[in-house]
Amino acid sequence: MVREDMRTGLVFEESSRVQEVLTPDRRQRLDSLTPRELHVLFELRAGGGNRLLARKLGIAERTVKAHLTSITRKLKLGSRVETTLLSREVFADQQLMGLYDPKGQ
Template sequence: MSIRVLVADDHPLMRAALCQSVAGTMPDLTTVEAASFGDVEAVLKREPVIDTILLDLHMPGMNGLIGLALLRNEHPTIPIIVVSASEDAATIHRAMEYGAAGFVPKSAPITHIGDAIRAVLDGAVWLPSAGTPAHAQAPVADADMAARVAGLTPQQLRVLAGIAEGKLNKQIAYEMGVVETTVKAHVTVILRRLGVVSRTQAAIVASKLALAPVAETQAEAS
């Protein structure tokens, strides 16, 4: 039986390398490509079967963990393997908390991609190495926020993504094809679910979930 893998990364060379490595690791495997979160959603709408997703957290429109949570919410049966240049333990644990079935650092040997795909398709969790043990616990605050975000509906997650991007309610409403009062109602629920009291506080939470790309993080530290 053919296995279909959605390879989602905005860098063409990385996407091509992932597709090539995936195709070489397993027989009867085909790949579908996406360069943005919007592309991912379009593929999932038109493709009858996608068995797993290789997902970059920093694609356009992704908003980091918000996009991951949205995909898990809307497609709970498709295991997601995060493939990321961020490979610190905190990022790995947060990705797993928000619904990833596996995590492969971009610096890992290319054979790990095939290992991860086989593992998640067998119903297991795949982590990069013994250096990031599966039993290690994420901070309680992170686990609590992950549970709160998981309780949001797809529409509410889309509003939260808009908040993360600094958009006004009317901009979010236009993009979602709804009236502004609907967005305001979603914001009210989001504030309650996240345990914050203002849109500004929700924006702070959302910006943390969006994650900073590795290059930006390193630039700030230098």
């Protein structure tokens, strides 16, 4: 499947792994995240608590918690553990990494 990333304008062919991880429903939910929420989700893949995430992102712990609550709700997940696992899954593949560039924020 050939896909154009609307945020970056890049066109690439998705592997079957990418298509499996990013189902249309999941892609739509990920697209609903704000750039900052995507950044929090990206950093969440490494694990760690809210304090560590806050330090990495340069924001308050309460803000991290608010972002994680919003992300979990928007992605229709049941817990932080599910959110962390999804983050690892989404950002594990190099093609998927191309969907989000933390330095481009």
